Amino acid sequence: MARMGLNDSKAGMTxxxxxxxxxIILEATKGSRFYNNEMRKEKQAxxxxxxxxxxxxxxxxxxxxxxxxxxxxxxxxxETTRDLSRFIVHVDMDAFYAAIEIRDNPSLAxxxxxxxxxxxxxxxxxxxxxxxxxxxxxxxxxxRLCPDLVFVKPNSAKYAQASxxxxxxxxxxDPNFASVSLDEAYMDLTEYLEGRKCTFPxxxxxxxxxxxxxxEDMLKILNEVAPPTVDGVDSYNNCSSNSSIRKVSFGHTIExxxxxxxxxxxxxTKLTASAGIGPNKMLAKICxxxxxxxxxxxxxxxxxxxxxxxxxxxxxxxxxxGKVSERLLNEIEISNCKELYDKRDLIYLLFSNVSxxxxxxxxxxxxSNEVSSKNYxxxxxxxxxxxxxxxxxxxxxxxCQKLCDNLANHMKKENITGRCLTVKLKTVAFEVKxxxxxxxxxxxxTTEMFNIxxxxxxxxxxxxxxxxxxLRLMGIKMSTLKRHxxxxxxxxxxxxxxxxxxxxxxxxxxxxxxxxxxxxxxIEQHKLDEKSKLDKVTCYFSKYDENSSQLQSTxxxxxxxxxxxxxxxxxxxxxxYVYKSDETxxxxxxxxxIDTCLQQPETMKPSQSHNDSVGSSKGKGVKRRKLQHNRMQxxxxxxxxxxxxxxxxxxxx
DNA sequence: GCGGATCAC
DNA sequence: GATGGTGATCCGC
Numbered sequence: 001m002a003r004m005g006l007n008d009s010k011a012g013m014t015x016x017x018x019x020x021x022x023x024i025i026l027e028a029t030k031g032s033r034f035y036n037n038e039m040r041k042e043k044q045a046x047x048x049x050x051x052x053x054x055x056x057x058x059x060x061x062x063x064x065x066x067x068x069x070x071x072x073x074x075x076x077x078x079e080t081t082r083d084l085s086r087f088i089v090h091v092d093m094d095a096f097y098a099a100i101e102i103r104d105n106p107s108l109a110x111x112x113x114x115x116x117x118x119x120x121x122x123x124x125x126x127x128x129x130x131x132x133x134x135x136x137x138x139x140x141x142x143x144r145l146c147p148d149l150v151f152v153k154p155n156s157a158k159y160a161q162a163s164x165x166x167x168x169x170x171x172x173x174d175p176n177f178a179s180v181s182l183d184e185a186y187m188d189l190t191e192y193l194e195g196r197k198c199t200f201p202x203x204x205x206x207x208x209x210x211x212x213x214x215x216e217d218m219l220k221i222l223n224e225v226a227p228p229t230v231d232g233v234d235s236y237n238n239c240s241s242n243s244s245i246r247k248v249s250f251g252h253t254i255e256x257x258x259x260x261x262x263x264x265x266x267x268x269t270k271l272t273a274s275a276g277i278g279p280n281k282m283l284a285k286i287c288x289x290x291x292x293x294x295x296x297x298x299x300x301x302x303x304x305x306x307x308x309x310x311x312x313x314x315x316x317x318x319x320x321x322g323k324v325s326e327r328l329l330n331e332i333e334i335s336n337c338k339e340l341y342d343k344r345d346l347i348y349l350l351f352s353n354v355s356x357x358x359x360x361x362x363x364x365x366x367x368s369n370e371v372s373s374k375n376y377x378x379x380x381x382x383x384x385x386x387x388x389x390x391x392x393x394x395x396x397x398x399x400c401q402k403l404c405d406n407l408a409n410h411m412k413k414e415n416i417t418g419r420c421l422t423v424k425l426k427t428v429a430f431e432v433k434x435x436x437x438x439x440x441x442x443x444x445x446t447t448e449m450f451n452i453x454x455x456x457x458x459x460x461x462x463x464x465x466x467x468x469x470x471l472r473l474m475g476i477k478m479s480t481l482k483r484h485x486x487x488x489x490x491x492x493x494x495x496x497x498x499x500x501x502x503x504x505x506x507x508x509x510x511x512x513x514x515x516x517x518x519x520x521x522x523i524e525q526h527k528l529d530e531k532s533k534l535d536k537v538t539c540y541f542s543k544y545d546e547n548s549s550q551l552q553s554t555x556x557x558x559x560x561x562x563x564x565x566x567x568x569x570x571x572x573x574x575x576x577y578v579y580k581s582d583e584t585x586x587x588x589x590x591x592x593x594i595d596t597c598l599q600q601p602e603t604m605k606p607s608q609s610h611n612d613s614v615g616s617s618k619g620k621g622v623k624r625r626k627l628q629h630n631r632m633q634x635x636x637x638x639x640x641x642x643x644x645x646x647x648x649x650x651x652x653x
Numbered sequence: 654g655c656g657g658a659t660c661a662c
Numbered sequence: 663g664a665t666g667g668t669g670a671t672c673c674g675c
Contacts, residue, residue, distance in 0.1 A: 119663065355673095
């Protein structure tokens with residue numbers, strides 16, 4: 001099965017026994033739920049191919065000619081955007097996480113190793129890659145491919161630190177460089193090079209390295225031979241070697257400068273980087289892969305050379321063309337960029353306008369050279385978790401609560417609110433469902449997000465009846481974001497720090513949350529002794545039913561004294577909790593309460609029976625279920641949302 | 654605007 | 663023991 005096969009498009013994967021590797025992968029995965037889902041996706045992709053082929057047979061010669069005519073116009077337009085004036089560099093750290101672990105534990109250097117666990121590997125070293133072990137592969141398959149494989153637990157703080165050190169070096173050359181991830185970045189060196197050229201050689205930097213500190217990695221960088229520079233000045237690689245000290249310096253060409261940067265990175269972090277140099281990001285990215293590891297490559301900056309370079313390139317090497325696109329293109333006998341260009345009329349007739357433009361630009365070697373990310377603004381923010389199978393509503397709501405909590409914290413930190421909430425659910429069969437709701441106003445309130453998300457979850461559970469909804473992952477995403485200015489933020493941060501020190505660790509671990517809520521309760525109970533009745537109300541989950549006269553009078557009293565009271569209902573037992581809207585610790589308290597609730601005997605919770613949302617529980621449960629059914633209108637109630645629920649309800653009838 | 658898919662890292 | 667998390671974009675309704 002093609003989907004399951006080894007992805008050998010990345011560096012360090014050439015010349016290995018692909019057949020054997022694929023056989024082992026297949027044996028390890030066959031029959032699993034994951035595998036079955038991959039088969040389902042495969043079938044889907046095949047259907048897509050079938051549709052494509054059907055479309056293909058209907059294409060006439062006249063259509064192709066007309067397409068070429070239109071393509072000529074597109075091509076001319078694209079050609080006007082070709083810009084060879086900027087020096088764009090893509091810097092890519094080699095096997096970043098693995099290299100860091102080896103640096104810090106040299107005994108790993110000659111062993112196949114991977115960072116990650118039996119669940120998932122983040123990356124592997126080059127020895128392991130020879131066995132077919134690679135990033136994004138589950139560890140247990142890695143172990144089958146290479147029984148001697150050593151796992152190292154990820155140490156993200158260390159990776160962030162190394163990344164910071166690398167970035168500091170990049171910033172010396174382009175303060176507006178853009179990082180793609182911890183181990184990858186783009187730079188625009190045009191301005192830097194101008195400056196360097198003017199002052200060269202008087203200002204060139206000289207590095208003094210003790211001979212014994214010169215590693216093989218460093219020597220490789222120093223001994224790379226750059227082609228002669230355009231203006232006849234020899235690339236400057238002065239190595240005055242007396243007995244114990246070696247002095248090295250680099251010239252002023254882009255390639256010299258890149259070697260200098262890689263040299264500095266290596267000297268600072270003991271890690272190696274590869275680099276690609278081109279007139280745009282697409283080309284730079286392809287080039288950084290060319291001489292990996294610890295190497296660099298520059299494509300020549302002329303239109304003809306660029307097109308020549310692209311022609312032999314397999315389509316899969318282009319960022320943006322993945323497994324599926326590669327396959328679709330293969331179906332019309334396109335596997336490299338020469339064919340991509342030669343068959344552009346078919347592309348035009350088979351693919352969308354956006355895709356056609358993209359493919360054409362790729363074939364012509366044209367791409368964006370905009371590096372600065374100063375104006376970058378995120379479009380969405382999300383949080384998702386995989387867990388052991390759950391199917392009870394109560395368990396789902398607990399997960400949901402934690403996700404909303406986490407997400408709200410992130411949003412508050414970034415001072416953003418969102419207007420579109422998306423719930424992502426992945427079943428144990430790896431099927432993904434996404435449901436989104438447009439809100440009337442922007443929010444980053446945990447309560448609001450939780451109320452809406454939990455309603456979506458209830459609805460989805462109903463929708464798949466009489467099947468049980470069995471989940472392995474849940475996620476919450478907010479989009480249509482709005483940024484708020486930092487006035488509020490700083491005040492809020494200060495308040496948070498002042499009053500709720502223990503809250504700052506809230507999202508970090510469940511045990512912290514429990515500790516936090518415990519201390520909260522202690523503090524509050526202490527306060528109770530001298531404070532008014534109103535405060536007492538905020539400290540307990542109400543023991544009363546919603547409609548009881550006792551509660552109503554309490555609420556009335558509360559609203560007399562204070563107009564910022566809010567209410568949150570426990571998803572498990574349906575009791576509710578009244579709190580002041582400026583109070584920040586209610587969530588920890590709620591979490592603690594939910595935990596307690598879940599430890600109660602089964603009969604106390606909403607059951608996992610298929611009827612649990614329609615009020616059929618026994619005894620005590622009856623009243624609660626009924627209550628819940630009436631109560632659960634989302635608090636952000638608005639037209640859009642209202643319509644959403646109505647529509648959902650209709651589909652269930 | 655929504656939901657499914659694809660893609661990158 | 664048992665296939666991740668975050669963000670972006672596109673396509674077809």
